[in-house]
Amino acid sequence: MKFDLNRLRELSITEVAIKLGIEVKRKKVLCFMHEENTPSLEFDEKKGMFFCHGCNQGGDVITLVEKYSGSNFLSSCSWLENAFLGGTANIQQFSSPSLKKRVIPKIEIHANSEIYEWLISHATISKSGIDYLKNRGFKESIIEQMQIRDLQHPSIFFEDLRKKWGDDQLLNCGLAKNHDKYGITSIWWDPVILFPFIDPVSRVNYIQARRINNKEPKYLNLIGLIKPTYNLSCLQQMKLGDHLFICEGIPDTLSMIQLGYYCIGVLGASSFDKSLIPALMDFEIIVIPDRDDAGERFFQKLRSEFNSVGKSIAKRQLPNNFKDVNEYLRSNSRN
Structure with a gap:
């Protein structure tokens, strides 16, 4: 629906x-x-x-x-x-939830959130963008839930951003760069899928783009900014002792969400934010690395960080014929 x-x-x-x-x-x-x-x-x-x-x-x-x-x-x-809004189903009455004591990550409102939120609210997802994501196994409900958008003509959209926010703010928030030949330009030239990062207080604090045409590099990050953790908003819904999966990259994280699991995404082992560990101590942490040497290094890096504070984490290995979670999702979607 x-x-x-x-x-x-x-x-x-x-x-x-x-x-x-x-x-x-x-x-x-x-x-x-x-x-x-x-x-x-x-x-x-x-x-x-x-x-x-x-x-x-x-x-x-x-x-x-x-x-x-x-x-x-x-x-x-x-x-x-x-x-x-006039739905037809009976209204479920909820009892007051039982109180729980958990460490909540302290969130500082990101200075650029207003710009990112304006961008996501004014962008849309085109049919070609939806088809691209469906080909990778994602349902429209997940696309809508995670507020995924696309830009078929980024340079045109960039001019709207410039009129609204100005060059200095766009440079500061990583959405623009100063080109030697062309001056202030967008960081996106080709058609891209946009993945907003929504923090535990429902603010957009980052956007990663993925080229639709598969040119390298496929993934484009904001210039000059630290890459945060993807899908931290799921911590709002979790209870003490819940299983929390950690994947490397957005496609695998989205795949786990679609499969019905709580999951956060780290954009590379070096991007893991150690300051989040206190907020993750209440959960059973399970890492699903890619089936390659880089995936093993990713797991070992995270295990070392958690072990340093006395927290054990587990690894869930993919079946032999799948290199990552998204490949597993696509295989099951076809069956």
């Missing part, structure tokens, strides 16, 4: 909270995600966002339903559709 995500995200976050059963009497309320005596959870009606200053968790109306109910993304969208 396809949902109009823009309409869902335009719903009053206060009304959604009340419908869920959260008692909203003042600007701040007691957070349902952790134990506290002083209210620290607040709703920003103008932005349609919630945020808890006690546990540093927040997001939009969809995230609120996910977090309160323990439902996944699609189930939460369905609940909102039925509750507010």
